[in-house]
Amino acid sequence: MGTLAIQLAKHFGAEVTTTASARGDTLVRRLGADHVIDYTREDFAGALHDFDAVLDLVGGATLEESFRILRPGGRLVSIAGVPEPLTATKDLDAPAWVTAAFWVMSLGIRRRARKAKISYRYLFMRPSGDGLRFLASLVDAGKLQPVVDSSYPFDRIAEAFAALEQGHAKGKIVVTF
Template sequence: MRAYVLTRYGGPDAMELRDVPVPQPGPGDVRIKVAAAGLNPVDFKFRRGALRPISQVRLPIVAGCELAGTVEAIGPGPNRFSIGDRVYARVDKARLGAFAELACVQQELVAAMPASLGFAEAAGLPLAGLTALQALRDELAVGRGTRLFISGGAGGVGTLAIQLAKYLGAQVTTTASARGEALVRRLGADAVIDYNREDFSAVLHGFDAVLDLVGGVTLRGSFRILKPGGRVVSIAGVPEPLTATKDLGSPPMITAAFWLMSMGIRRRARKAKASYRYLFMHPSGDDLRTLAALVDAGHVQPVMDRTYPFADIGGAFAALEHGHAKGKIVVTL
């Protein structure tokens, strides 16, 4: 079968389209005929080698984190899926394999895709959708009336986070450039700040919670807009010790490194009487079922920037790495 194989860490040409053996489903796996695969910043961060210290992946490996397609083989043992099921998944972080004609995935990470979506829209949902859901529901406990600030609302995660936060009852303020303002308003944002024209941290105050999708100065500014007792969750800033213990299985060296790296940001949080957490999302079939129900009930709709043919994954990555996607970029097979 054809697959994009990451052969070394580097630039776009480090990923090659190759003929590779068909993967065989192990116990509890399903093999999925991939119809579409979503692209995410983690794909190019990983390709560049930025995640090497925390990754258990060995090269060469078939790349790709999320997909939608049809179950076409089932591994030994009990399995909740049947041949022909239309499914989607955020695949295992150590196994990858979504940029391929066929991919084997553990059934716990797979769910029936939303009945109301086509494959391309479904393929862009798992990674960003799980991230937004786990951050808002599990880490920020967003509920009715929560005053929430989301930085970077127009991208893959932001477009889903705005809709989920509105569904949970929050009042949402977000940042977007002029290119993204109409989109984030359509998704339900109550207030929008153009980050190219105005410093949100100078004009906002009294927020209960921040979901930071940008990092850097944006993350640092987030602590200035909070009430005492407020919460910041970042997915793009600085990892901290809980990231290691809750998300990475407590490797001692990594825990110590994250403790050191996050000293400045934790000091900032203490000064603001706020909490700080950096989240790595978790693949989960159960949470994908929750997302599918929300999509089919009309509460959340994926936003597509553009689809590319599988053969032009290079063009798709060039667009993603430009950093201005409005919603998701997906390749179709």
């Protein structure tokens, strides 16, 4: 997700700071990252402050720490953290009990966001032809580069998933048919 998020943020004119390990440093800089923090060596929350927006792709402690680097009025969007009510109504078109469950689950993080004057959203991917057409047009124009980590034939799909679960892929892991 990071390999696409960095390029899209740059496309829309943002100045981009990202965390990455030394293994990913060259790649994220090639994709356009302006500043890189090695998360294995440095606490990003101690080094950064007054950001307008954070896109959290990691969750857990990284999501918690992200609050510290945002300015009041900033936006925190996570795809790996805690879902909140809008996830159910906007992203999933889910029944009322799911909205209620997400409301309860996200009580703590929403309270924290309110206190810090930060808007928190969990984003759940939903299929969108328009969205994919837009991304494809950027790819065709050479403005968005899909990064492929590795490719597996269908009969080795278990190996593909095992590699994905290691959590160290540099881009997409592709299964070919």
